[in-house]
Amino acid sequence: MFNFRQDFIRFAVQKQVLRFGEFKTKAGRLSPYFFNAGLFNDGDAMRSLSQFYAQAILASEIKFDMLFGPAYKGIPLATGAAIALAEQGRNVPYCYNRKEAKDHGEGGTTVGAQLAGRVLIIDDVISAGTSVRESIELIRAAGAEPCAVVIALDRMERGQGDLSAVQEVRASFGIPVVAIASLNDLLQFLHDDDEMRANLSAVSAYRDLYGVENG
Numbered sequence: 001m002f003n004f005r006q007d008f009i010r011f012a013v014q015k016q017v018l019r020f021g022e023f024k025t026k027a028g029r030l031s032p033y034f035f036n037a038g039l040f041n042d043g044d045a046m047r048s049l050s051q052f053y054a055q056a057i058l059a060s061e062i063k064f065d066m067l068f069g070p071a072y073k074g075i076p077l078a079t080g081a082a083i084a085l086a087e088q089g090r091n092v093p094y095c096y097n098r099k100e101a102k103d104h105g106e107g108g109t110t111v112g113a114q115l116a117g118r119v120l121i122i123d124d125v126i127s128a129g130t131s132v133r134e135s136i137e138l139i140r141a142a143g144a145e146p147c148a149v150v151i152a153l154d155r156m157e158r159g160q161g162d163l164s165a166v167q168e169v170r171a172s173f174g175i176p177v178v179a180i181a182s183l184n185d186l187l188q189f190l191h192d193d194d195e196m197r198a199n200l201s202a203v204s205a206y207r208d209l210y211g212v213e214n215g
Contacts, residue, residue, distance in 0.1 A: 004055045005181040008152075009189040011052070013196065015045055018153075018186075020199045026127060027159075029210060032202035033186070035153050037073065037124035050080030053122065053150060054088055056180040057081065062148045065117030067094035068139060070131045078122040081150075097138055115142035121149045126165040126177065136173055146175055153186075154179035157210045164212045183207060 012018035016039060023034040040049045057064075067085075069078025075096045082094040095112030119139045123131055132149055139146045149169060154177070159165050166177045187207070190200040 004052060004059075005185045006189055006192075008052045008181045009186055010193075011048060012153075013189075015040060020196075020202075032199065032206050035125065035155075037077075037152050046076065046080050047084075049077075049152075050084040051087075052180050053077065053081040053152075054084035054090075056178055057085065057120065057150055058088065058090070060148070060150075060176075060178045062120065062176065062178065063118060064092070064120040064147050066092050066113055066115070066119055068115070068119045068121050068135060068146075069094065069096040070121065070123055070135045071097050071099050074121070074123045074131070074135075077124060081122050097135070109138065110142075115139055115144040117144060118147040119144050120147060123149060124152050125155070126151055126169055129165055129169050129172075132169050132173075136175075146173070148176045148178060150178045150180075152180050154182040156183040156207070156212055158212055162212070167212065183211065 009018065012035065017036055019034050020032060021034070023031045025031050037049075040046055067078045067082050069075045078094050078096055082092060085092060093113030095110045095115060097110050098108075115138075121132060121135050121139075123135075126132060126149070136146045151166075154166050155164070156166070157164055159168060163171065166179070169175070169177055183203075187200065187203060190196050190203060
């Protein structure tokens, strides 16, 4: 049922969205892998990515009424996920926010459907959690309920304290975070793939240094 997680890792590697080597993270750590969802940058890649989001959302069985995409990265992700869900027979409204409120035309800080009911936030990753925090505040201010966050990859890595960024969101806001794939899925992929297995020891060592359980 959850083979899509391994399929997603393979897809990200093929598109060079997920790369291996030595990369410096925002926290100043040297990571043996790097994930940049912005490199899903053509129509075919976005279609596949959107289908993976839809699969993760449906597999989570979270009850929701609409999607919300935080500007800017979340805008195409929420749009694509809404299309993919419609193709799966689940047609839901979606909206996204502006960085600055518009004072003419329809005005306001959001574009698309009106925020209402249980709102699912769609983003690429959670780093500092700033985007999620702003989204939750905006959704609650509109009288709606943020019900979960869906991201592409959970690095399952400690932040400044003992918790990962995903765990901090769960603890701070009391909502689940669903990932298409996690570091555990990446490790399983590296273990099972003969061509990629050379990267397994470095990623495993990195997890031993900075990883968290149940990220």
